[in-house]
Amino acid sequence: MFVGIQFTEADGGTISLVHEKWLTPRKKEVWWPPHKQHEVFVKSLRKGETPNEQWSLFKVEKSFFQEDNYQKASLKLKKAEVTSDVATDIEEKLPLKRPRKLNRKLFFTESSDESEANEPPPKKLQLKRVQSGTNRQDATGMKLVPPKDMPVAIPLQNIEDLKSIEEYLALDKNLSALASYCETLGGRDKVAKVNNILRNLLSNRVAAEFSFLGTRQDKRPFANLKLRKVVVNAVLSKCEGDAADIDGLIKVWLKHAPKRAALERKTRTC
Structure with missing residues (x-):
């Protein structure tokens, strides 16, 4: 099963296709493989490679769809990237400004959620967890901000x-x-x-x-x-x-x- 997801703003906010095996039990995070070559990544995705200690963990902002067929899932992903039609279909049921908690009925059964809710992630994988909110801190832990002498604020509005x-x-x-x-x-x-x-x-x-x-x-x-x-x-x-x-x-x-x-x-x- 392939799942269309969106990463959080901290991790780029981009849309991607992942295997359902890569999602954590609560579907709030996803394990991401270290493959740098596109062909290797696609092979890993299609066969549903099992995450290991080399993978990194990222937060999931939302899930758009589930699809058994890889080609159909890829087409849905392209549609979501270009037109946001997939996102709109979901958001008619989930208001745009609603909190990030997903409506689980859209993506998986209630029974499967209850059975997995208390299942911890594999201990080895916890070593590679990527902590949210550290992307804008330097080595001393100081929060980094745009240069103070900039004449205007960003993002630029006109x-x-x-x-x-x-x-x-x-x-x-x-x-x-x-x-x-x-x-x-x-x-x-x-x-x-x-x-x-x-x-x-x-x-x-x-x-x-x-x-x-x-x-x-x-x-x-x-x-x-x-x-x-x-x-x-x-x-x-x-x-x-x-x-x-x-x-x-x-x-x-x-x-x-x-x-x-x-x-x-x-x-x-x-």
């Missing part, structure tokens, strides 16, 4: 704010300071980290004004911004890859910004 931050980033020390803060933003992989950083830098309303190159639909070019360098520097300080990899992930995030912005407007008017 183009004027963006112009101000670009002027601020003209100084290398300011660009380095903001990149250092962005390094602390969580994400289980490059995709999640890029998404989380961009979400913290730009509102969807501002992001919708941009494409990476700005060559279509009168979009502004994100590639020309100093913010692009902030994102690239921050991600590559923590993840393997090169600038081209990060640029590709930025393109995808910007591509879907208009739909996210439209969904936000719709939510506010409901």
Whole structure:
């Protein structure tokens, strides 16, 4: 059985497909394999590889669907990523601002929940637990915040704010300071980290004004911004890859910004 889930904001807030065996008994957390190659990850997912001491544990924000067939599950996941239709189907029964407790009737039987509720996670796996809330602390435990001398708050809410931050980033020390803060933003992989950083830098309303190159639909070019360098520097300080990899992930995030912005407007008017 394959399950579509969303990670918490601290871990990037991205949507992913996991095997039901990877979820903890209460379905509030998921074990994530260490595989870096996509093909290896898919093989692990399809066969339902059993978690071991090398896996990491992440919080689950919500579950969207369960599906026995891998191909059907993949299609549902793509639909959720692009249109949020899957999420909307669930949220008609679970209000958008409802607490994070899932309606278990949607995902598994009451009897199975009761039988597993008191079952502790395997002792070996507890060694790899990823503690939520540590992503923005330095080695001394001090909470990290954006540079105090920034002229505007983030995420940026309009183009004027963006112009101000670009002027601020003209100084290398300011660009380095903001990149250092962005390094602390969580994400289980490059995709999640890029998404989380961009979400913290730009509102969807501002992001919708941009494409990476700005060559279509009168979009502004994100590639020309100093913010692009902030994102690239921050991600590559923590993840393997090169600038081209990060640029590709930025393109995808910007591509879907208009739909996210439209969904936000719709939510506010409901």
